[in-house]
Amino acid sequence: MGVRLLAAIFAGGAAGGVARAALERHSPSDGHSWPWVTFGVNLAGTALLAYVFTCLSHRPYARPLIGIGLCGALTTFSTLQLEALELADNDHAVLGATYALTSVVAGLLVAYVLTRRPARMGPGPARAGPGPGRAHGGPAP
Numbered sequence: 001m002g003v004r005l006l007a008a009i010f011a012g013g014a015a016g017g018v019a020r021a022a023l024e025r026h027s028p029s030d031g032h033s034w035p036w037v038t039f040g041v042n043l044a045g046t047a048l049l050a051y052v053f054t055c056l057s058h059r060p061y062a063r064p065l066i067g068i069g070l071c072g073a074l075t076t077f078s079t080l081q082l083e084a085l086e087l088a089d090n091d092h093a094v095l096g097a098t099y100a101l102t103s104v105v106a107g108l109l110v111a112y113v114l115t116r117r118p119a120r121m122g123p124g125p126a127r128a129g130p131g132p133g134r135a136h137g138g139p140a141p
Contacts, residue, residue: 009069042080050114
């Protein structure tokens with residue numbers, strides 16, 4: 001791995017970790033209500049990752065900086081699991097199960113929608129596909 005690649009991952013990870021810590025410090029989970037911070041950062045991270053992979057894949061440092069570094073440090077599946085178990089331990093088992101299931105389903109839905117509609121998310125690499133005068137994609141005659 002090159003130094004620039006490692007620096008991109010490190011910078012993104014530092015930014016994601018600081019953001020995550022600040023959000024958790026501002027609104028910590030209490031084990032009795034919906035963990036909004038983790039839910040929100042996981043969905044935001046999923047959306048950001050979908051954007052990186054669909055619209056910025058042509059940028060050499062976008063995936064390491066934003067995808068691996070920032071999103072890797074910002075989001076967390078392990079905290080989701082711990083918060084769901086904490087809710088269950090505090091006699092909120094239905095809420096914990098709902099939180100875990102909703103988090104996974106919402107994350108998959110966000111990823112699906114955003115990777116199916118890259119044109120809405122800004123410019124990116126040109127995509128060849130069927131169009132006027134093109135039966136199977138490729139250049140127009």
